Amino acid sequence: MKEQSSGHILAFALVVLGILFTLTTVSLQLVHREGASTNRSYLAYQSLNLAEAGAEHAIRQLNTNGNYAGETNTPLGNGTFTVTVSGTGSTRTIESTGYVPNNTTPRSTRTIRVEASLDSDNVEFFYGIQVDGGGLSMTNSSQVNGNVFSNGNIIGSNGATITGDATVAGGLSDTPSVAATLEDNDQFFATASTNRDIAQSFTATSSAALTKASVLLGKVGNPTSNLTVRIATDVSNRPNTSSLATAVIAHASVGLTPSWIDVTFSSPPNLSNNTKYWIVLDYNSNSATNYWNWRKDSTDSYANNTGKYTSNCCSGSPTWTNAGGDLAFQVWLGGTITRIEGMTVGGIARANQIINTSAGGSNCPNASCIISNPPPEAMPISDGVITDWKNDAVAGGTHSGDYNLSGSTQASLGPRKIEGNLNLSNTSILTITGTLWVTGNINISNSSTMRLDPGYGTNSGVVLSDGTITVSNSAIFQGAGTGSYILLLTARDAKSQTSIFVSNASTGVIYYAGKSWIQFSNSATAKEATAWGITLSNSSSVTYESGLANMNFTSGPGAGWQFKKGTWREISN
Numbered sequence: 022m023k024e025q026s027s028g029h030i031l032a033f034a035l036v037v038l039g040i041l042f043t044l045t046t047v048s049l050q051l052v053h054r055e056g057a058s059t060n061r062s063y064l065a066y067q068s069l070n071l072a073e074a075g076a077e078h079a080i081r082q083l084n085t086n087g088n089y090a091g092e093t094n095t096p097l098g099n100g101t102f103t104v105t106v107s108g109t110g111s112t113r114t115i116e117s118t119g120y121v122p123n124n125t126t127p128r129s130t131r132t133i134r135v136e137a138s139l140d141s142d143n144v145e146f147f148y149g150i151q152v153d154g155g156g157l158s159m160t161n162s163s164q165v166n167g168n169v170f171s172n173g174n175i176i177g178s179n180g181a182t183i184t185g186d187a188t189v190a191g192g193l194s195d196t197p198s199v200a201a202t203l204e205d206n207d208q209f210f211a212t213a214s215t216n217r218d219i220a221q222s223f224t225a226t227s228s229a230a231l232t233k234a235s236v237l238l239g240k241v242g243n244p245t246s247n248l249t250v251r252i253a254t255d256v257s258n259r260p261n262t263s264s265l266a267t268a269v270i271a272h273a274s275v276g277l278t279p280s281w282i283d284v285t286f287s288s289p290p291n292l293s294n295n296t297k298y299w300i301v302l303d304y305n306s307n308s309a310t311n312y313w314n315w316r317k318d319s320t321d322s323y324a325n326n327t328g329k330y331t332s333n334c335c336s337g338s339p340t341w342t343n344a345g346g347d348l349a350f351q352v353w354l355g356g357t358i359t360r361i362e363g364m365t366v367g368g369i370a371r372a373n374q375i376i377n378t379s380a381g382g383s384n385c386p387n388a389s390c391i392i393s394n395p396p397p398e399a400m401p402i403s404d405g406v407i408t409d410w411k412n413d414a415v416a417g418g419t420h421s422g423d424y425n426l427s428g429s430t431q432a433s434l435g436p437r438k439i440e441g442n443l444n445l446s447n448t449s450i451l452t453i454t455g456t457l458w459v460t461g462n463i464n465i466s467n468s469s470t471m472r473l474d475p476g477y478g479t480n481s482g483v484v485l486s487d488g489t490i491t492v493s494n495s496a497i498f499q500g501a502g503t504g505s506y507i508l509l510l511t512a513r514d515a516k517s518q519t520s521i522f523v524s525n526a527s528t529g530v531i532y533y534a535g536k537s538w539i540q541f542s543n544s545a546t547a548k549e550a551t552a553w554g555i556t557l558s559n560s561s562s563v564t565y566e567s568g569l570a571n572m573n574f575t576s577g578p579g580a581g582w583q584f585k586k587g588t589w590r591e592i593s594n
Contacts, residue, residue, distance in 0.1 A: 064121045064129035067099060069591070071119025072133045075102030079115045080137060080584065088479075094120075113137040116592070136588035143273035143573055144401050144508075146531070146549045149185070149565035153400060154193065155516065155538060155554020159183075159364070163541070163557035167565025168368070172397040173554065175372075177364040181557070185565075187364060187380075189372035190397035192357035193232055195516075199223050200351040201323035204237055204316040208344050210330055211244070211304045211312040218334035219315055220253070220260045220301040220341070221348035222326040229355035230289040231266070233397055234300055237349035239279030239405055240272070242311035244304075247272050250284045251301040251335065259341045260299035260334060265290035270302075276405020277412075279316050281351070283399035292354065297326070300350055303334050317346040356394075371395055400535045401551060407512055410483050414438045414458035423461070426451055426469070433474065435482075442488075445469035445496075453482050453507065462488040463509070465527075470497040477501035480573050481531075485510040490521045490532075492545075498530035506531050506548060506569075513537050516553050523547065523561075531569070 074097055082089040083106070091105040100121040107114045118132040149167025150157060156173025159165075159181030168185035169175065175189055201223070210219040221236075231252060248270040253260040266286040275282060292298060302315065321327055328344035360374035370380035371391045381389025417436030424439050426432055426449040436455025443459045445451055450470045463486045465471060473482045478501055490511050500506045510533040511520040520537035523545040532539050534552040541547070541561035549569050557563070 065131060068119040068121045068129040068131040069133070071097055071100045071102045071121065072117045072131050073119070075104045075117030075119060076115050076133060076135050076584075078102070079104045079106055079117065083113065083137065083478075132592050134588075134590055134592050136585040138583065138585050143271075144406075145271075146401060146551065146569040149183075149549060149563045150555060151398070151401070151551045152555050153535070153553045154195065155552070156189075156359075157554070158556045160556075160558045162560045164560075164562045165557070165565075166562065170398055171359075174359050175361045175364060177362070177378075180365070181363065182365045182367070184367040186368035187361055187366045187370050187372075188395055189359045189361055191232060191373060191394040192359040193353050193397055194357070197235070197351035198226055198229075198354040201318065201326070201347045202237075202349055202351065203318040203320070203322055203347070204349045206317050206319045206346065208315050208317040208328065208346070208348060209241065209312055210302070210315060211307045212309060213307050215332050216330040216342075217305075217307050217332055218301065218303050218339075219313075219328065219330040219344065219348070220299045220334065221315075221328045221350050222255065222258075222260075222297055222299050223323075223350065223352055224297050224326060225292040225294055225354065227354050228292065228294045230291050231298075231352060231354055232285065232289050232356050233353040233399075234284045235281045235351040236284070236300065236302070237279055237316040238270070238275055238282045238302075239314040239316070240275045240277060240312075241314055242308070244272050244308070244311040244313060246305055248313070249303040251299075251303055252286070252290050253299045253301055255297040255299060259329065259339075260301050262335045262337070262339070264301075264335070265298075274401070274403055274406065275313075276403055276407070276409045278405045278408035279314055280404035280406075280408070282403055282405075285396045285398055287396060289396055300348075300352075301334050315348045317344060317348045319346040321346045323347040402510070402533060402535060404512075407485065407510070410456050410485060411438070411458045413456040414485075417455050424459075443484075443486075445471065453484065456482065457484045459484070459486045459488070462486060463490045465491070465496040466493045468495045468497065470499065471507060472497075472499035473501040473505060473507060475501050477505055479504045481506045481508060483508050483510060485512060487512055488520075489513065492521075492523045492527045492530075494525045494527075496527040508533060510534070511537065519556075521552070 093103045094101045103118045105116045116134050121129045148170045149165045150169045152171045154173045157171050157175045159177040160179050162180040164182045166184050169183050169187045172190045210216045250268045251264040252266045253264055268284045268286050328348035329341040331339040331341045333339050358373045361370050361372045361378050362376040364378045366380040369389045371393050375385045375390050378385050414436045415438045419438045421440050423441040425444045427446045431450040433452040433454050435453050435457050439459045442461035443463045445465045447467045452472055452474050454474045490509055498507045508531045513520045514536040519540045520534045521532050521539040523541045524543045526544045531548050532550045536553055538554045539550055539552040541557045543559050545561045547563045550563050
């Protein structure tokens with residue numbers, strides 16, 4: 022019995038030992054697997070960090086070289102990253118792969134894809150010269166190499182020449198025919214599907230063509246689609262779903278600060294006196310972060326008219342909701358006779374009247390001299406965009422008093438607000454590293470140079486003044502590279518006065534005086550000029566370059582390309 026009992030005990034002990042051995046083996050395997058899993062997770066974490074670092078690196082490279090296309094196996098930490106950049110225009114797709122090697126498996130590779138966009142203001146200059154109601158005056162062999170568009174008369178003498186087309190719009194009064202300009206509140210729209218589209222009614226005060234409309238508009242965030250502007254008849258106190266005329270407001274032309282945005286129509290609709298019509302802003306999407314703001318008067322003081330919004334303005338049977346006030350607007354009806362006179366035009370001349378002018382190589386009238394009534398065109402930069410540029414400058418700090426640079430002195434500046442004047446003289450060199458806002462006057466003379474920092478790449482930069490700008494005696498302007506320019510802009514509101522004076526062989530730059538005049542004299546030159554009115558004399562010239570039709574202005578180096586929110590995603594492991 023003892024031997025039998027001992028056998029049972031031995032057998033039991035062997036079973037227990039077997040179980041313990043099995044449990045130990047399983048535990049060791051689990052520990053090994055856990056360790057391997059932890060190692061894989063750590064390597065994956067490292068490779069993902071490398072991929073993200075590669076994407077960040079790509080953004081920095083794009084902001085110094087807009088043509089950056091990527092790189093391969095760049096070492097960083099314990100691994101490498103490989104980046105490819107594709108796309109054109111103002112968007113890029115960045116793919117970045119992080120790789121962590123290991124002496125034994127596993128190795129780790131992670132790839133992410135993200136979209137990048139150009140954080141800039143796009144401005145389109147389609148003409149060598151564009152002028153508003155003040156018109157263009159040219160004398161003494163002055164010349165525009167390119168096309169000219171004017172909302173006022175073009176008058177020339179003594180060999181004044183436009184090598185391209187010259188177009189004069191039908192004249193407009195300085196004051197609108199109908200307006201409701203009071204505003205005390207925001208009216209946001211396109212924030213939700215129920216308020217994508219918005220409209221304001223008005224009553225025509227005469228029977229005439231609607232030649233221009235203006236709305237007090239701002240943006241919130243960064244809406245990336247254009248607005249369609251529609252003029253509609255009234256149907257039972259709501260807009261008709263069909264349109265009498267349509268036009269487009271480019272999203273990039275609207276600033277964060279609401280301002281008057283002008284709209285003209287290629288085929289101006291004829292309105293009837295004492296009849297109600299609607300200005301409709303039609304948008305194709307909605308967003309909680311990127312939408313629009315049409316300022317309104319919450320007192321609803323424009324009698325028998327009001328603002329309304331809906332989910333879809335122009336199809337089906339939309340339901341319109343009262344916006345609680347009048348949306349600020351202005352409307353111009355009819356116009357005055359405008360003309361081209363005393364000019365040599367290399368291309369086509371278009372105007373209400375063409376007097377003592379040759380076009381297309383022979384004296385008018387001929388097939389190149391077209392008597393027509395072209396609609397006016399809005400200035401390419403709104404007050405809201407100008408305010409945004411001022412805010413960019415303020416973000417870099419303030420310089421109190423005049424900023425003076427003279428002799429062979431060199432300096433870098435920007436973004437910065439200068440509370441005073443900016444004076445460059447006697448071969449001094451100022452490198453612009455960000456937007457400059459000068460509250461006083463800007464004076465650049467005697468072979469001084471103003472140039473953009475290379476970090477702007479293919480983007481352009483802004484120097485703006487609230488006062489006058491004087492450029493003389495061989496002043497020099499330089500962009501950062503091909504397609505990069507300096508824009509000298511005055512925000513001065515003085516339609517009867519000259520705010521920019523350019524003379525004595527000053528080299529090319531873009532000049533802008535949307536509410537006052539520019540005067541070119543004594544062989545002065547420019548790449549493009551836009552103003553309320555412009556005079557050219559004594560062999561001055563403006564030579565247009567095609568790249569000006571699509572320009573991107575940034576607040577400075579490093580402020581251009583940025584990641585688009587919500588586009589980060591991993592595409593492989």
